[in-house]
Amino acid sequence: MYTTKYHKASDAANAASLLSGAQDGKILAGGQxxxxxxxxxxxxxxxxxxxxxxxxxxxxxxxxxxxLGVLKAKDGATITIGAATTHAEVAxxxxxxxxxxxxxxLAGEIGDPAxxxxxxxxxxxxxxxxxxxxxxxxMALGATITTNQRSISADDFFTGLFATALNxxxxxxxxxxxxxxEGGYGKFPSPASRYAMVGVFAAKSIDGxxxxxxxxxxxxxVFRHAGLxxxxxxxxxxxxxSGVDVSADGLMSDIHGNAAYRxxxxxxxxxxxxxx
Amino acid sequence: xxxxxxxxxxxxxxxxxxxNTLLVEYIREHLRLTGTHVGCDTSQCGACVVHVDGxxxxxxxxxxxxxxxxxxxTVEGLAASKDELHPMQIAFKDxxxxxxxxxxxxxxxxxxxxxxxxxxxxxxxxxxxxxxxLEGNICRCTGYHNIVKSIQDGASKMTNA
Ligand SMILES: Cc1cc2nc3c(=O)[nH]c(=O)nc-3n(C[C@H](O)[C@H](O)[C@H](O)COP(=O)(O)OP(=O)(O)OC[C@H]3O[C@@H](n4cnc5c(N)ncnc54)[C@H](O)[C@@H]3O)c2cc1C
Ligand code: FES
Ligand code: FES
Numbered sequence: 001m002y003t004t005k006y007h008k009a010s011d012a013a014n015a016a017s018l019l020s021g022a023q024d025g026k027i028l029a030g031g032q033x034x035x036x037x038x039x040x041x042x043x044x045x046x047x048x049x050x051x052x053x054x055x056x057x058x059x060x061x062x063x064x065x066x067x068l069g070v071l072k073a074k075d076g077a078t079i080t081i082g083a084a085t086t087h088a089e090v091a092x093x094x095x096x097x098x099x100x101x102x103x104x105x106l107a108g109e110i111g112d113p114a115x116x117x118x119x120x121x122x123x124x125x126x127x128x129x130x131x132x133x134x135x136x137x138x139m140a141l142g143a144t145i146t147t148n149q150r151s152i153s154a155d156d157f158f159t160g161l162f163a164t165a166l167n168x169x170x171x172x173x174x175x176x177x178x179x180x181x182e183g184g185y186g187k188f189p190s191p192a193s194r195y196a197m198v199g200v201f202a203a204k205s206i207d208g209x210x211x212x213x214x215x216x217x218x219x220x221x222v223f224r225h226a227g228l229x230x231x232x233x234x235x236x237x238x239x240x241x242s243g244v245d246v247s248a249d250g251l252m253s254d255i256h257g258n259a260a261y262r263x264x265x266x267x268x269x270x271x272x273x274x275x276x
Numbered sequence: 277x278x279x280x281x282x283x284x285x286x287x288x289x290x291x292x293x294x295x296n297t298l299l300v301e302y303i304r305e306h307l308r309l310t311g312t313h314v315g316c317d318t319s320q321c322g323a324c325v326v327h328v329d330g331x332x333x334x335x336x337x338x339x340x341x342x343x344x345x346x347x348x349x350t351v352e353g354l355a356a357s358k359d360e361l362h363p364m365q366i367a368f369k370d371x372x373x374x375x376x377x378x379x380x381x382x383x384x385x386x387x388x389x390x391x392x393x394x395x396x397x398x399x400x401x402x403x404x405x406x407x408x409x410l411e412g413n414i415c416r417c418t419g420y421h422n423i424v425k426s427i428q429d430g431a432s433k434m435t436n437a
Binding site: 001002003004005006008028031032035036038039040048050052088092111112113114115117118192193194 | 320
């Protein structure tokens with residue numbers, strides 16, 4: 001690893017000023033992507049600004065639409081997750097498990113237990129790995145990504161392979177979305193890395209809108225699938241998926257599988273998502 | 277160079293190290309605790325797992341600076357005293373849960389972490405759950421069967437300890 005200067009930020013504003021004072025600074029959250037990348041000398045930031053200790057960037061709030069009674073997924077809820085919240089914290093949050101169990105399940109399948117103890121939602125979203133899980137969830141849930149500068153819709157945020165709408169020095173502070181009425185995630189993990197070979201997140205909002213996002217498969221990163229969305233909007237079932245022709249155009253071919261294989265897996269994972 | 281202090285295996289330690297020092301380098305090269313191993317360069321093998329503030333983490337995928345002020349437990353600090361083994365270590369010995377032993381420190385640190393988590397949540401640590409929990413620990417010798425058996429035995433030894 002190349003030399004670097006480490007800073008611990010006290011809050012988001014402090015992190016922003018440390019970044020702007022650095023020649024080529026980078027935010028360090030859980031380090032589960034950035035540290036391996038630096039070890040391989042694929043990244044060489046002059047400065048690292050650690051935000052993992054900032055309490056204001058951690059935590060999960062679930063605000064139910066209905067104030068009365070027990071929290072249930074069907075009643076709707078606004079969910080806000082701090083950027084530095086770990087995958088393990090999302091997986092194990094009791095309120096979230098009631099309001100939006102699919103997101104707990106997704107977080108609990110990222111990598112392995114040690115990775116989940118450090119890796120954060122903000123880091124995963126900022127990195128936008130084409131095989132990462134959260135980007136598909138956020139796009140299907142119509143989430144909003146809030147930074148220290150503005151709010152960005154998930155549709156506008158994820159712009160390509162490892163690319164996002166974030167400006168230099170912009171810091172994600174929280175992610176928010178409405179709990180869906182129905183939601184499921186089907187993931188076929190790569191047996192070696194545990195990243196998604198294909199992951200399909202399907203969500204039906206309280207108002208009946210259906211959004212389906214696919215990770216692991218697109219040549220240009222996470223994307224929404226119009227055909228699956230239309231089919232599931234009229235009939236939320238695995239049968240409806242069977243009628244959709246998933247094209248291999250624009251899908252990735254690599255050592256793990258070619259585009260046609262991935263196109264087939266998208267259908268299989270979409271069925272899994274709506275059967276969950 | 278930065279002075280980094282933490283508590284390792286119950287002892288306060290402090291070392292002046294370069295900022296890019298990994299936690300595993302701090303533990304092995306600066307503290308000379310070589311029970312924590314390095315088996316890969318890709319954060320996948322889990323030979324380096326230690327507990328940081330009570331949670332299993334890959335010490336090869338974390339800067340020492342990020343553990344400033346933390347409480348760290350390595351395999352050397354798991355047993356109650358120098359002359360004893362931890363129940364999970366006894367279980368690995370009893371069940372032939374290792375061959376070359378390279379992966380064993382990480383396996384044992386992941387094992388104690390999973391047992392403690394499942395106990396705290398009141399969940400049953402089934403054989404299937406153990407196999408799933410070992411996602412991030414690679415063993416090139418045993419074929420895992422005896423590791424899983426060891427963890428099952430270790431879990432009951434820890435409960436009865
Ligand atoms: C063995 C292994 C298996 C994995 N398996 C999976 C998997 O199955 N699915 C999956 O989705 N991921 C997987 N991951 C990746 C993991 O989820 C990472 O934790 C995550 O991608 C990055 O989060 P982090 O907090 O570790 O970020 P870091 O590594 O600290 O940072 C990653 C990038 O995001 C930037 N960044 C971090 N936080 C912010 C912020 N708040 N604002 C702006 N920029 C920020 C950093 O500057 C850096 O460029 C795996 C990782 C490992 C090591
Ligand atoms: S050495 Fe840490 S995961 Fe392999
Ligand atoms: S016993 Fe040799 S690697 Fe596990």
